[in-house]
Amino acid sequence: MVLPNILLTGTPGVGKTTLGKELASRSGLKYVNVGDLAREGQLFDGYDEEYDCPILDEDRVVDELENQMKEGGVIVDYHGCDFFPERWFDVVFVLRTDNNILYKRLETRGYNEKKLKENIQCEIFQVLYEEATSSYKEEIVHQLPSNKPEELEDNINQILIWIEQWIKDHNS
Numbered sequence: 001m002v003l004p005n006i007l008l009t010g011t012p013g014v015g016k017t018t019l020g021k022e023l024a025s026r027s028g029l030k031y032v033n034v035g036d037l038a039r040e041g042q043l044f045d046g047y048d049e050e051y052d053c054p055i056l057d058e059d060r061v062v063d064e065l066e067n068q069m070k071e072g073g074v075i076v077d078y079h080g081c082d083f084f085p086e087r088w089f090d091v092v093f094v095l096r097t098d099n100n101i102l103y104k105r106l107e108t109r110g111y112n113e114k115k116l117k118e119n120i121q122c123e124i125f126q127v128l129y130e131e132a133t134s135s136y137k138e139e140i141v142h143q144l145p146s147n148k149p150e151e152l153e154d155n156i157n158q159i160l161i162w163i164e165q166w167i168k169d170h171n172s
């Protein structure tokens, strides 16, 4: 049976991990958090002094994931999307959160003023939505509101329906 690959992207704090894990547990698809994968495998290439974080080694991340992606049935979670091969994904969801809500979530995470400001601006200027639409066919890129628990539930249910339909269409 062939299974779809799904990309969940968006600014840090919009709810990718929360949605991805719940979706994986309800759909049986596999969840991959690219940040965790990079930390576990030390898939970094240098250190960004300005942003005070290690720099992702995008080529090694792609190599590391290639086999699983070929198999299918993977939900990928990352706050960037332009370095993955376009052919990997059957659908791309960009989660969106209102500024004041996102601000509170990131403040709770203990982000400093600079990091808070940069992430809020990233959301205001819809950086990830534009990155997604310029990296993938527009018809497979969808925005999902991610402000409150009811929206999380709606998103899960909608994506579960999408998965079921995709499986029917590709296995008959």
Ligand code: DAT
Pocket (backbone or CB within 6 Å): 010, 011, 012, 013, 014, 015, 016, 017, 018, 019, 105, 146, 147, 148, 149, 150, 151, 152
């Ligand atoms: P991300 O993986 O995009 O960085 P997350 O899944 O860690 O984000 O979520 C950040 C916080 O927001 C976390 O405390 C859970 C909460 N959250 C996520 N989605 C939500 C929603 N739809 N409604 C309310 N809170 C949500």
